Amino acid sequence: xxxxxxxxxxxxxxxxxxxxxxxxxxxxxxxxxxxxxxxxxxxxxxxxxxxxxxxxxxxxxxxxxxxxxxxxxxxxxxxxxxxxxxxxxxxxxxxxxxxxxxxxxxxxxxxxxxxxxxxxxxxxxxxxxxxxxxxxxxxxxxxxxxxxxxxxxxxxxxxxxxxxxxxxxxxxxxxxxxxxxxxxxxxxxxxxxxxxxxxxxxxxxxxxxxxxxxxxxxxxxxxxxxxxxxxxxxxxxxxxxxxxxxxxxxxxxxxxxxxxxxxxxxxxxxxxxxxxxxxxxxxxxxxxxxxxxxxxxxxxxxxxxxxxxxxxxxxxxxxxxxxxxxxxxxxxxxxxxxxxxxxxxxxxxxxxxxxxxxxxxxxxxxxxxxxxxxxxxxxxxxxxxxxxxxxxxxxxxxxxxxxxxxxxxxxxxxxxxxxxxxxxxxxxxxxxxxxxxxxxxxxxxxxxxxxxxxxxxxxxxxxxxxxxxxxxxxxxxxxxxxxxxxxxxxxxxxxxxxxxxxxxxxxxxxxxxxxxxxxxxxxxxxxxxxxxxxxxxxxxxxxxxxxxxxxxxxxxxxxxxxxxxxxxxxxxxxxxxxxxxxxxxxxxxxxxxxxxxxxxxxxxxxxxxxxxxxxxxxxxxxxxxxxxxxxxxxxxxxxxxxxxxxxxxxxxxxxxxxxxxxxxxxxxxxxxxxxxxxxxxxxxxxxxxxxxxxxxxxxxxxxxxxxxxxxxxxxxxxxxxxxxxxxxxxxxxxxxxxxxxxxxxxxxxxxxxxxxxxxxxxxxxxxxxxxxxxxxxxxxxxxxxxxxxxxxxxxxxxxxxxxxxxxxxxxxxxxxxxxxxxxxxxxxxxxxxxxxxxxxxxxxxxxxx
Amino acid sequence: xxxxxxxxxxxxxxxxxxxxxxxxxxxxxxxxxxxxxxxxxxxxxxxxxxxxxxxxxxxxxxxxxxx
Numbered sequence: 001x002x003x004x005x006x007x008x009x010x011x012x013x014x015x016x017x018x019x020x021x022x023x024x025x026x027x028x029x030x031x032x033x034x035x036x037x038x039x040x041x042x043x044x045x046x047x048x049x050x051x052x053x054x055x056x057x058x059x060x061x062x063x064x065x066x067x068x069x070x071x072x073x074x075x076x077x078x079x080x081x082x083x084x085x086x087x088x089x090x091x092x093x094x095x096x097x098x099x100x101x102x103x104x105x106x107x108x109x110x111x112x113x114x115x116x117x118x119x120x121x122x123x124x125x126x127x128x129x130x131x132x133x134x135x136x137x138x139x140x141x142x143x144x145x146x147x148x149x150x151x152x153x154x155x156x157x158x159x160x161x162x163x164x165x166x167x168x169x170x171x172x173x174x175x176x177x178x179x180x181x182x183x184x185x186x187x188x189x190x191x192x193x194x195x196x197x198x199x200x201x202x203x204x205x206x207x208x209x210x211x212x213x214x215x216x217x218x219x220x221x222x223x224x225x226x227x228x229x230x231x232x233x234x235x236x237x238x239x240x241x242x243x244x245x246x247x248x249x250x251x252x253x254x255x256x257x258x259x260x261x262x263x264x265x266x267x268x269x270x271x272x273x274x275x276x277x278x279x280x281x282x283x284x285x286x287x288x289x290x291x292x293x294x295x296x297x298x299x300x301x302x303x304x305x306x307x308x309x310x311x312x313x314x315x316x317x318x319x320x321x322x323x324x325x326x327x328x329x330x331x332x333x334x335x336x337x338x339x340x341x342x343x344x345x346x347x348x349x350x351x352x353x354x355x356x357x358x359x360x361x362x363x364x365x366x367x368x369x370x371x372x373x374x375x376x377x378x379x380x381x382x383x384x385x386x387x388x389x390x391x392x393x394x395x396x397x398x399x400x401x402x403x404x405x406x407x408x409x410x411x412x413x414x415x416x417x418x419x420x421x422x423x424x425x426x427x428x429x430x431x432x433x434x435x436x437x438x439x440x441x442x443x444x445x446x447x448x449x450x451x452x453x454x455x456x457x458x459x460x461x462x463x464x465x466x467x468x469x470x471x472x473x474x475x476x477x478x479x480x481x482x483x484x485x486x487x488x489x490x491x492x493x494x495x496x497x498x499x500x501x502x503x504x505x506x507x508x509x510x511x512x513x514x515x516x517x518x519x520x521x522x523x524x525x526x527x528x529x530x531x532x533x534x535x536x537x538x539x540x541x542x543x544x545x546x547x548x549x550x551x552x553x554x555x556x557x558x559x560x561x562x563x564x565x566x567x568x569x570x571x572x573x574x575x576x577x578x579x580x581x582x583x584x585x586x587x588x589x590x591x592x593x594x595x596x597x598x599x600x601x602x603x604x605x606x607x608x609x610x611x612x613x614x615x616x617x618x619x620x621x622x623x624x625x626x627x628x629x630x631x632x633x634x635x636x637x638x639x640x641x642x643x644x645x646x647x648x649x650x651x652x653x654x655x656x657x658x659x660x661x662x663x664x665x666x667x668x669x670x671x672x673x674x675x676x677x678x679x680x681x682x683x684x685x686x687x688x689x690x691x692x693x694x695x696x697x698x699x700x701x702x703x704x705x706x707x708x709x710x711x712x713x714x715x716x717x718x719x720x721x722x723x724x725x726x727x728x729x730x731x732x733x734x735x736x737x738x739x740x741x742x743x744x745x746x747x748x749x750x751x752x753x754x755x756x757x758x759x760x761x762x763x764x765x766x767x768x769x770x771x772x773x774x775x776x777x778x779x780x781x782x783x784x785x786x787x788x789x790x791x792x793x794x795x796x797x798x799x800x801x802x803x804x805x806x807x808x809x810x811x812x813x814x815x816x817x818x819x820x821x822x823x824x825x826x827x828x829x830x831x832x833x834x835x836x837x838x839x840x841x842x843x844x845x846x847x848x849x
Numbered sequence: 850x851x852x853x854x855x856x857x858x859x860x861x862x863x864x865x866x867x868x869x870x871x872x873x874x875x876x877x878x879x880x881x882x883x884x885x886x887x888x889x890x891x892x893x894x895x896x897x898x899x900x901x902x903x904x905x906x907x908x909x910x911x912x913x914x915x916x
Binding site (some may be wrong): 223224232236240247251289388419420424426427430431434435459460461464465468801 | 902
C-alpha cells in the first residue's frame, strides 16, 4: 500500500529544539518515512506506511513529548441505537479510527461527540464508520432544528413500532388461542383448524418475518464487524423458537413435546413483547429531554423593531445588534439587550429560576426569552442569535446531556461484554441441561411460571434449548443502558429549570458526593461593592447632615468608599450640594469647602494631622473596626462631627446557603485575600467557622489542593475571573454568573443568578439525580440477577417451574420501561429552598387576597 | 491488509472453532443415550451459539493483529 501523509497541528512548540525533538522522535518510529516540522505554522507533516503504523501512535508520541495536538469537536446524530451495547459498539468503532482522540455516544440524545484530529480523519469518515455498523447518521443542527429532527425521528420510530404492534399482537394472540384450544373451555369457541400447526405456522410467519426483521438485520450488521448488541439476543431467541416450532410441524416426532406441542405462540408473543418494549422505549425516551424543549419554546418568534421611526414586526432571528425593540405587556423579549426607555417588571424565572418578577428601568439588562409583565419599554439589542443568554444556556444543557458520567462508563463497558457473556451462559445452560439436568430432574408435569400449562413430553434437546433461549431473551441489558443517561438528562434539565447549569454529567456526579465547599469572599459571599453600614453623629450634628456633607465632598470622587457614601445619600433622598473647593490628601482623605464650611473626611491620620480630637468616639471606632468595617472620620469647621462606616455586606441568602450546606454534612470554608479581621467579620455573618484569610489569588488553588490531600472532594465557589485557577483545581468549580454571558464562565457549574442558595440546590439536584441513577442501576442489576438464574432453571429442580420465552420477553420489556418511568419521577423534584419559597409566596398571595 | 482479507481470515477461524465444537458435541452424544434429533439439533445449536460467541472475539483480534 502507498505511503500516506498527514498534517498535524501541534501546540506548545517554542523553538527549533522542540521541532528537532519531535522530528527525531517520529523518525525513530518504525513505519514513519518522513517527519517535517513547520515551526512558525505549528504543523508537523508526517509521511507513514499505514500497514506498519497507525497515525494515532504518532499523535501519542507527540503528546508524550509534552506537546498538544489541536483536536476538534464533531457532533452528529445517530439513529437506530437501542441499548448500551450499541453505544459501546459505536464508541469502540469510532475510537479504533485513526485520528480519533475520543468519542462519547449518548443513547438518550441519539448523538455522538467525537474529538478528532482534522488532519488525520474527516467528519465524513467518522460518519461512514458508524453507518457501516448499520446505524443512520445525520447532521446536528441548531437546537431548534435538532429538536424537530429528533421529534420526527422519534415519531417515525413510534409509527414503525406501532405498525409492528398492530401486526404482531393480534396474530400472536390468535396463535396463542389456537395453542390453548385444548385447555379449560377454549375448545367450545376456538375452532379446531385454528389449533392446526399449519395454521399457526401461517399466523406466526409474518410476525417473525415482518415484526422481527429489524432484529435479524441489525444483529447481522453488527456481527459482520465483530460487534454484538441486544438485537442479537432477540434474533437468536425469536429465530430459535420459530425454528423449533417449524421442526415440530414438519417432523412431529422430533422430540419437542410431540405433535400437540407447538412453539409458535412463543415465537409470536416473544416478538410481540419485544416490539412492545421498543414501542414503550420510543414513547418515553423523548420525555427525558423535555428541559431543552421547554427552553426552546421560550424563544420569541417575532420582534417588533423601530426603523425610521416606525414599528415593524420581523422574525426574531433577523434582529441585529443595535436594533431598537419595543416590548408590550405580556410579550416575550426576543433577544438580549439594554433598556433605553420605559419601565416594567419582567418574569425571568424561566432563565434564572427567580420566581419574583424583576423591575426593569433605563440602563437595566433584559434577557431574551423572558416575559414582560406590566409596562411597555424599548431596548437596544446587545446580543442576538447564538450569542443570547438563552442560546448559550441551551448549548450548555445540550452538552451536559450529551456527556457521560464516570458511573455510566462502567455500565457501558459491562453492557458491552454482557451480550457475549449471555451467549456463553446460554451455551453452558444448554450443555448442562442436555447432559445432566434433564436426566436428573425433568418431569412431564413441569409448568411454565405464571401459567397453568404443563410442558408435557418434551425431549432432552427441546427442554435444554427452551431454557437456553429463555436465558437469551431475559438477559436484555437495555435497563442498565438507559439507567444513567436518562437520569443525567433529567437532572441537568432540572438544574437548568432552577438557574443552575451543569456543564457535564461528571459535574452532577461529583456534586452529589462533595465533602467540602470553599467560598470566595468578595463578590461571592458578599456583594463585592462597599456600602454604608453605620452613620454615627457626634454633638449637635444630625446623621443626615453628616451624610449630606460627606456625599457633597465625595461627589466627584471615584474612590469606591466615596461612591458608597454618595449612593447612600442618594438612596436616602438627600440633596447633595456642590463643593466650592476640593483637595484630595493622598493616603489620608480629602478636604473640601462646602456651603461656607470646611469639611475634612478621611482616616484617623487625617484627624491627627489637623489635631482634631476624636477620643470620645474611640470605643465606637474600635467596635466598627472589629466588625471588619472601614471607618471614615468627618470634621466640620475643625470640630469632630462623626463617623461613617463602610463595608462590603454579605449577599441575601449567603447565610442560609451556608446553613443548608452544613446541614448536609458538608464542611464550609471561606477563602479571601483580605485581612483576617475583615474576613472573620464576614464569616461570622455568613455562619462560616473556617476562614482562610490573606491568601493571594495564585495561592487559592494550593488551598484547594491541601483539602484534596486530606481526602476531601472539594467544590470551589467563585466569581470565575480571579478564582479561575482554584475553580479549575477543585473537583467541582462553581461559578457565580456575572451577567448573562454564561458561555464565558469558567467552572463546572454556573449559577445564573448569583444566589448562593443555588449552591445548596445544585448539591440537592446532584444527589437526587445520582439517587435515580443508583435506583435504576440497582433495579437493572436485581432484574438480571433474579431473572437469569430463574430462566436458567435454577429453581426448576425444586419447583418444576420454567420461564416461557414470552414471559421472559415481557419481563425484559417491563425492566426498561420501569427504569424510564422511575427517571421521569425526577421531574417532580423541587429543591428544598424553592419549595419553601413557593409556600411563602403562596401564603403572601393568600394574605393579600 | 484489506478488509476482505481480514473478513476471510476471521471467518476461517470462527467457523473452524464452531465446527470443532459442534463436532465435539456430536461425538459426545454418540451411543444410544440420545436420539438423532437431539444429536443433530444440539450440534446445530452449539454451532450457532459458538459462532455468535466467537465472531465478536475473533474479528477484532484479527484486525488488531494484521493492521
